[in-house]
Amino acid sequence: MPSPIALPRVFENYSLQALNTFGIDVKARYFVEIQSIEQYLSLLNSGLYAHVPHVFWGGGSNVLLTQDLDALVVKIAIYGIEVIKEDDQYVWVRAGAGVVWHDFVLYTVAHHWSGIENLSLIPGTVGAAPMQNIGAYGVEIKDSFDHLLAFHLHTHVLQTFDAATCEFGYRESFFKHDGKGQYLIAYVCFKLSKEAQIQTSYGAIKDVLQAKNILEPSIQDVSQAVIEIRQSKLPDPKEIGNSGSFFKNPTLPQNQAEVLMKAYPQIPHYPVAGSTDIKFPAGWLIEQAGWKGFRDGDAGVHAKQALVLVNYGKATGQEILRLSEKIKSSILTKFGISLETEVNIL
Structure with a gap:
């Protein structure tokens, strides 16, 4: 026994x-x-x-x-990374939920497996990544996700979820809604390409690569460019407390989006894949409303990126929450947009 x-x-x-x-x-x-x-x-x-x-x-x-x-x-603290299957084109890589996400990305990049290099330096763990359907620079988890294994807290059965059953949306998944509080994600598997699938059209990636005179970037080049961009815009939590993007980028139906773009011709905007909706950068809205660099005691808005709320030292969670509510109220008044919080409030 x-x-x-x-x-x-x-x-x-x-x-x-x-x-x-x-x-x-x-x-x-x-x-x-x-x-x-x-x-x-x-x-x-x-x-x-x-x-x-x-x-x-x-x-x-x-x-x-x-x-x-x-x-x-x-x-x-479930660790480990292993290849569970591969063919001539793809490799299926499974990681424990406790593996640091950025460490996992660097592991795949070092092995020349393409699919998640644009998600470099996103904080958090592998297990949390599908819950949020994390994304950055034109890539989301769902693009390379294969399946995950999750432990049902009531039946005590380890279940397999594919992309369809995860119900991925923009920073959304089954585990944030119907499945909330019912599962413990244990392992996540990704289907990654052995051939580089370079994506540089979103954000400043192309500009960073051109400045380095890199005309045909590798996935290592893309990963490093993303790291440099994020480090230039986002504070290191070891130095200034923060959770990265505090709010989701809002999406609007096309008719509402057109009204907003007519009122603010300079507003950045992006199409939403598979939809006629338009996505707008919450950081731009917050900056236009005058919050960038704002500070009240030790709770504040980062001076380089208005999407990031920060703790300069001894701010309480309640103080940061109150600041976020003031920002949401301000954006609603100025733009008629209701910002949604990306972080979980406990």
């Missing part, structure tokens, strides 16, 4: 300050780190923490903590 899985160590009144990129100092009533589904199942079977909600934790890069959590915070 196999040996029973030992219960992982559970901590009480555990500070989450080092585990969220905003650097907000709140505590979890209980905290545990799990390295396998079997470990978590042993914890469930013990019944010891059934009296509190379980909150799953990745890199803490897409969350704003506004209060202590009366919960068991479960840090997903």
Whole structure:
């Protein structure tokens, strides 16, 4: 008979300050780190923490903590990267949910597997990536996603989800709606191309490459260009607390979009794939409303990128939340657009 899985160590009144990129100092009533589904199942079977909600934790890069959590915070530390299948054109690469996303991207780029190089330097973990359908510079997770394995919290069955069942949308998925709070994502598999699929048309990638006189870029060149762009615009959470983009870029039906573009001819805008809707940069709207570089105590708006709210030191989650609500109200008044929050508020 196999040996029973030992219960992982559970901590009480555990500070989450080092585990969220905003650097907000709140505590979890209980905290545990799990390295396998079997470990978590042993914890469930013990019944010891059934009296509190379980909150799953990745890199803490897409969350704003506004209060202590009366919960068991479960840090997903399932690691490992492996090739599970390949043919002449593609390779299927599966990674544990706890793998740092950027480390995974660099791993694929180093192996010359194309598909996610435009997503370099996005904070967070592999397991959180499909929940958000993360995207940047013209690429989204769904473009190279093959399947994921998720543990159902009630049936205790490991289920396979393909792209259709994940119901991907713009920063959306099944796991943020109907599946919210029902699954623990354990592994994610991507189908990547052995031939470079270069995409440089979005953002400043092409400009950065041209400045380096790189006319036929490799995926390594694209990845490095994205890294440099992000580092020039976004603050390092180790230096200034932040969660990257705080708001989603709004999309409008074509008729409403045309009214907005007529009123503001200089407004940047982008088509939405598979739709007649038009997407507008939330950062541009926020900057036009005068918020860029704004600071109230230690809560502020980054001076180089208005889409990023920051903690300059000792701001509370409530203070940053209040600032975000003021910005949303301002954008609604000026542009008639309701901004949606991209980060999760806890």
